[in-house]
Amino acid sequence: MNIQIFGTKKSADTRKAERFFKERGIKYQFIDLKEKGMSKGEFQSVMQAAGGLDAMLDPDCRDQETLALIRYLAPGQKLDKVLENQSVLKQPIVRNGKQAAVGYAPEIWKSWQ
Numbered sequence: 001m002n003i004q005i006f007g008t009k010k011s012a013d014t015r016k017a018e019r020f021f022k023e024r025g026i027k028y029q030f031i032d033l034k035e036k037g038m039s040k041g042e043f044q045s046v047m048q049a050a051g052g053l054d055a056m057l058d059p060d061c062r063d064q065e066t067l068a069l070i071r072y073l074a075p076g077q078k079l080d081k082v083l084e085n086q087s088v089l090k091q092p093i094v095r096n097g098k099q100a101a102v103g104y105a106p107e108i109w110k111s112w113q
Contacts, residue, residue: 001026001027001096001097001112002096003021003026003027003029003094003095003096004028004029004031004094004095004096005017005018005021005028005029005030005031005092005093005094006033006038006091006092006093006094007030007031007032007033007092007093008032008033008034008091011091011092013091013092013103013104014091014092016104017092017094017104020106020109021109033086033087033091034087037083037086038083038086038093040079040083042095043079043082043083044079045095045098045100046093046095046100046102049095049098049099049100049101050100050101050102053078053079053082055102056082056089056090056093056102057070057071057082057088057089057090058088058090058091061087061088061089062087063085063087063088066081066085066087066088067088069081070082070088089102090102090103091103094109096112099112
């Protein structure tokens with residue numbers, strides 16, 4: 001398995017995801033979204049696996065103004081705005097090759113083993 005965990009160090013769900021993989025002895029790569037966000041290709045791959053952009057947006061994020069703007073933009077503009085403001089995404093985003101899960105989802109991660 002080639003696990004990547006995208007999130008922030010302050011996110012409780014991201015820390016729980018890291019603990020999940022540590023407890024099972026599964027190596028993973030942590031990518032802090034505040035320091036280095038997802039590339040456009042990574043984002044599109046995750047978006048396709050997760051069920052679209054709306055499934056990836058966090059309705060409880062701190063930046064409600066940006067989230068509202070993203071919801072009302074034309075579909076072609078949404079992707080670019082989200083890539084600029086990845087703080088509006090649910091955390092953690094966990095990738096395993098072409099598979100991905102958004103949010104704390106141990107039931108999905110177990111199926112990858």
